[in-house]
Amino acid sequence: xxAHYWWVIGGVLFTLLNTAxxxxxxxxxxxxxxxxxxxxxxAGPFGILIVLADTLKLFFKEDWIPPxxxxxxxxxxxxxxxxxxxMAFAVVPFGPNIVVADMNIxxxxxxAMSSLGVYSIVLGGWASNNKYALLGxxxxxxxxxxxxxxxxxxxxxTVVLSGTFNLGKIVEAQRGMWxxxxxxxxxxxxxxAGIAETHRLPFDxxxxxxxxxxxxxxxxxxxxxxxxxxxxYLGITLISSMIVTLYFGGWLGPAFLPGVIWFIxxxxxxxxxxxxxxxxxxRPRYDQLMEYGWKVLFPLSLLNLLGTAAIKLLIDK
Amino acid sequence: MFSLLRSMWLxxxxxxxxxxxxxxxxxxxxxxxxxxxxxxxxxxxxxxxRCVGCYLCAAACPVDCISLQATEAPDGRRYPSxxxxxxxxxxxxxxxxxxxxxxxxxxxxxxxxxxxxRQNLVYEKEDLLINSEGKYPGYNYYRVAGMAIAGxxxxxxxxxxxxxxxxxxxx
Numbered sequence: 001x002x003a004h005y006w007w008v009i010g011g012v013l014f015t016l017l018n019t020a021x022x023x024x025x026x027x028x029x030x031x032x033x034x035x036x037x038x039x040x041x042x043a044g045p046f047g048i049l050i051v052l053a054d055t056l057k058l059f060f061k062e063d064w065i066p067p068x069x070x071x072x073x074x075x076x077x078x079x080x081x082x083x084x085x086x087m088a089f090a091v092v093p094f095g096p097n098i099v100v101a102d103m104n105i106x107x108x109x110x111x112a113m114s115s116l117g118v119y120s121i122v123l124g125g126w127a128s129n130n131k132y133a134l135l136g137x138x139x140x141x142x143x144x145x146x147x148x149x150x151x152x153x154x155x156x157x158t159v160v161l162s163g164t165f166n167l168g169k170i171v172e173a174q175r176g177m178w179x180x181x182x183x184x185x186x187x188x189x190x191x192x193a194g195i196a197e198t199h200r201l202p203f204d205x206x207x208x209x210x211x212x213x214x215x216x217x218x219x220x221x222x223x224x225x226x227x228x229x230x231x232x233y234l235g236i237t238l239i240s241s242m243i244v245t246l247y248f249g250g251w252l253g254p255a256f257l258p259g260v261i262w263f264i265x266x267x268x269x270x271x272x273x274x275x276x277x278x279x280x281x282x283r284p285r286y287d288q289l290m291e292y293g294w295k296v297l298f299p300l301s302l303l304n305l306l307g308t309a310a311i312k313l314l315i316d317k
Numbered sequence: 318m319f320s321l322l323r324s325m326w327l328x329x330x331x332x333x334x335x336x337x338x339x340x341x342x343x344x345x346x347x348x349x350x351x352x353x354x355x356x357x358x359x360x361x362x363x364x365x366x367r368c369v370g371c372y373l374c375a376a377a378c379p380v381d382c383i384s385l386q387a388t389e390a391p392d393g394r395r396y397p398s399x400x401x402x403x404x405x406x407x408x409x410x411x412x413x414x415x416x417x418x419x420x421x422x423x424x425x426x427x428x429x430x431x432x433x434x435r436q437n438l439v440y441e442k443e444d445l446l447i448n449s450e451g452k453y454p455g456y457n458y459y460r461v462a463g464m465a466i467a468g469x470x471x472x473x474x475x476x477x478x479x480x481x482x483x484x485x486x487x488x
């Protein structure tokens with residue numbers, strides 16, 4: 001049992017970090033595909049070694065801390081985003097029995113950890129002592145706070161249906177029917193909130209390179225910038241795997257493939273949707289984003305929770 | 318909302334479109350015939366240099382990348398003793414080609430001139446001269462110009478009347 005545990009931790013960490021690096025390549029190839037280009041296709045088969053080149057380049061970049069920055073916080077901030085996302089992965093069930101920490105409050109732990117990610121944005125933007133970084137950080141903070149609220153509320157629908165916060169048990173409860181069908185609204189709200197949570201396009205308002213240089217990480221270079229980058233890709237993977245776990249039956253699937261493979265396949269479908277969003281969506285204005293969140297999605301998620309609970313009560317009677 | 322989903326679908330359909338990229342080193346883009354690329358000095362049909370060292374190209378050049386020295390051969394033909402183009406300065410505007418009165422300097426459809434050493438971008442006359450008449454085949458400056466050179470006196474050029482003896486016209 002002890003040995004199995006270490007294998008799981010090592011395997012999850014290895015897979016995740018490699019996935020995050022590989023997503024750099026995947027995203028560039030997919031964007032290129034949807035823009036009728038080829039993307040990186042020279043280094044190695046299908047250009048996959050571009051990942052190696054990118055990483056080496058990041059390592060050899062000057063690791064500069066601006067003299068006007070708050071040095072301790074400046075160095076600390078990029079570590080937070082990677083650490084918090086990796087912590088959140090601890091509760092994700094990758095397959096039957098393949099989970100780092102089988103907590104009975106797994107869903108709450110995920111919400112807590114993904115909210116911690118906002119600290120890296122706020123601290124990074126604040127410590128940079130740069131107006132654009134601070135603007136990005138402020139936007140990031142308010143976006144995260146407002147989207148965090150109904151992200152949690154949307155997830156409560158699945159909790160009501162399955163009666164547990166344990167992610168493994170939520171997956172098991174979907175044996176009869178994936179929660180995408182009874183929880184379509186919840187899924188849509190969670191998906192939109194998830195995009196905002198990972199601050200990906202079209203909700204990359206804290207970064208908004210066309211208005212804010214590079215937003216909260218304007219002053220970052222070298223591997224510290226790389227940490228934000230990896231944190232973003234890990235965040236995509238996390239949200240995709242949570243969508244799969246909560247709404248698309250996790251590792252469940254026809255028996256000819258093992259559960260882990262089903263999980264990975266489904267996750268990659270959603271990662272591709274994230275990239276498709278980036279390829280096709282314009283960025284909303286900042287006030288539009290907040291308005292959309294508070295005036296549309298928040299009431300909808302409350303209604304969804306109310307309706308789900310009512311139907312659940314009716315059926316149980 | 319519908320338009321967002323529609324645009325996502327339309328972008329997704331691009332998965333099945335043909336990619337527009339030219340895979341450059343293997344697959345070259347077609348260059349137009351009038352492409353202004355590498356500068357060359359052409360020759361006349363007899364294989365002689367067309368350049369007469371008039372300096373008009375050097376004067377027209379907006380970045381001063383052309384330098385040459387005119388000299389004269391014993392047979393009376395003018396030619397440049399050296400002709401140097403610094404391609405690290407050249408902007409390929411084609412003004413030199415327009416300025417050239419003898420069609421000697423011409424821009425060719427060729428842009429693959431990259432070098433590792435900047436000094437290698439300075440082309441001398443022997444690098445610039447090509448064994449071709451370029452865009453004006455059959456044109457020979459000395460055969461249409463009234464200038465006397467060895468083997469062709471005044472009045473022997475094409476469409477040229479023999480020179481008039483002005484003294485014979487005196488009343």
